[in-house]
Amino acid sequence: MIQTSKDILFLILGLSILTISFFTCFFLYYLIRLIKKLYNAGRFIEEVSGRLNEIVKTTERKIKEITLLPLIAEGIRTVIDFLKERKKNKEKEEKK
Numbered sequence: 071m072i073q074t075s076k077d078i079l080f081l082i083l084g085l086s087i088l089t090i091s092f093f094t095c096f097f098l099y100y101l102i103r104l105i106k107k108l109y110n111a112g113r114f115i116e117e118v119s120g121r122l123n124e125i126v127k128t129t130e131r132k133i134k135e136i137t138l139l140p141l142i143a144e145g146i147r148t149v150i151d152f153l154k155e156r157k158k159n160k161e162k163e164e165k166k
Contacts, residue, residue, distance in 0.1 A: 072078060 072081065
């Protein structure tokens, strides 16, 4: 089978090509897995940021509602005071 140095050269070249092919496939496999994990991480980050965005919007709405409550309460107090004054004025007019 191996009779000349040329046969040894072809055998070593064949093994070298086989080894390079194996490591290239190995490298590509892990590279593809890495890209897939990065893609999944990106999707996860996108999902989490969407949830955080919803939480921030909800919190912002609630804070606006809370800041509106004192204004609404003040408006109701003003209306009640106005109605009380009006009622007192009507009672005074009825007594006269």
